[in-house]
Amino acid sequence: MQNFSKAINFFTSKPTIPQAKLVELDGNLFEQRTQNQLLRTQIGPYLAGLIEGDGTIAVHDLNSSQAFKKYSPKIIVVFKKSDLPLAKFLQKISQCGQVLNKPERGYVLWQIQDIVSVFTILSIVNGFMRTPKIEALNRAINWLNDYIIANTTNTKKLLPRTKEILSKISKLDIKPLDFSPIEDNGWLSGFTDADGNFSINIHKRTNKISTRVQLYYRLENNQNYHKADIEGNISFFPIMSKIGLFLGVNVYSRSRLIKDKIYYSFIVISHNKESNSKVCNYFNKYPLLSSKHLDFKDWAYILNIKNSNKITTGPSLYLDTAIKIRTNFNKTRTTFSWDHLFINNYYFNSSSNIGY
Ligand SMILES: [Ca+2]
Numbered sequence: 619m620q621n622f623s624k625a626i627n628f629f630t631s632k633p634t635i636p637q638a639k640l641v642e643l644d645g646n647l648f649e650q651r652t653q654n655q656l657l658r659t660q661i662g663p664y665l666a667g668l669i670e671g672d673g674t675i676a677v678h679d680l681n682s683s684q685a686f687k688k689y690s691p692k693i694i695v696v697f698k699k700s701d702l703p704l705a706k707f708l709q710k711i712s713q714c715g716q717v718l719n720k721p722e723r724g725y726v727l728w729q730i731q732d733i734v735s736v737f738t739i740l741s742i743v744n745g746f747m748r749t750p751k752i753e754a755l756n757r758a759i760n761w762l763n764d765y766i767i768a769n770t771t772n773t774k775k776l777l778p779r780t781k782e783i784l785s786k787i788s789k790l791d792i793k794p795l796d797f798s799p800i801e802d803n804g805w806l807s808g809f810t811d812a813d814g815n816f817s818i819n820i821h822k823r824t825n826k827i828s829t830r831v832q833l834y835y836r837l838e839n840n841q842n843y844h845k846a847d848i849e850g851n852i853s854f855f856p857i858m859s860k861i862g863l864f865l866g867v868n869v870y871s872r873s874r875l876i877k878d879k880i881y882y883s884f885i886v887i888s889h890n891k892e893s894n895s896k897v898c899n900y901f902n903k904y905p906l907l908s909s910k911h912l913d914f915k916d917w918a919y920i921l922n923i924k925n926s927n928k929i930t931t932g933p934s935l936y937l938d939t940a941i942k943i944r945t946n947f948n949k950t951r952t953t954f955s956w957d958h959l960f961i962n963n964y965y966f967n968s969s970s971n972i973g974y
Contacts, residue, residue, distance in 0.1 A: 654741040660806070661711075672696045675758050678691075703956050744793050759791075763876065814835065820944070831937060835893055841883060912951065923935070
């Protein structure tokens with residue numbers, strides 16, 4: 619993973635991780651595991667968070683033998699269209715799946731559906747999940763393990779394609795939820811790239827000349843996952859509460875009526891000096907990889923001015939900067955830089971992964 623220094627060469631260069639060649643079964647399995655192991659230590663927690671926020675792991679019901687034969691599990695991650703470089707990046711480093719650009723619908727999909735690639739992604743994120751979505755991960759692992767058992771205990775001759783798949787995958791353990799502290803890994807960056815945002819609110823006070831700038835980091839997720847995990851958990855409350863405790867803020871519950879259906883969500887918002895400073899420290903340590911990284915950088919820049927300058931009301935450099943930054947921020951952003959992905963990528967700088 620050393621050749622990350624040249625962004626321009628990135629997409630034209632040879633794959634960073636070559637596909638394992640089909641050689642001696644044991645030797646090949648070893649090679650595949652080593653590659654997945656490396657990716658695990660680099661982006662395991664980040665990718666788990668991203669998939670838990672904006673990804674789907676689809677597995678057909680094992681009870682239907684027809685479906686078991688026909689459909690292998692599928693992983694789909696949704697990105698907003700400006701995050702196409704991130705989708706391509708993840709596809710490239712993992713050599714898994716394909717990126718489908720749907721500009722007319724305003725989003726990009728990273729779709730992983732061949733068995734070896736699904737196995738690769740599951741091995742990278744297994745053990746780093748923190749939400750009830752672990753239920754889908756575990757079903758996909760069971761599917762793969764059953765696939766291996768069904769084909770290796772089979773006496774009839776295997777198709778060359780099946781043999782090739784079997785040489786590249788191995789059984790995976792069902793691992794529990796990751797209960798390690800939030801600040802221990804990059805999971806929250808992946809989850810925030812999916813479901814978080816940074817905002818700069820400028821309030822003009824009526825009848826007064828004063829103007830106030832407020833900075834928020836906000837994370838919102840559905841209250842419940844649609845299926846219970848093996849322990850019967852479906853609620854996102856435990857993880858949202860853990861994030862709230864980490865930032866020192868409350869968890870809010872919100873309900874919205876959209877087309878006769880009520881949607882319930884949990885929200886965590888950092889809004890004061892202490893919580894915003896926690897947010898800053900975390901995302902400086904474990905950087906975001908989507909274009910939200912740029913929003914965070916601008917947001918943190920304003921926060922820094924705010925903290926170094928006691929006067930936060932009235933016309934000031936601070937207010938002017940906040941107003942200026944907001945013209946190219948979040949949805950209004952027109953300038954994108956991907957240096958954080960291709961040049962100074964924290965997760966792929968080997969020295970930064972010590973103790974990960
Ligand atoms: Ca989401």
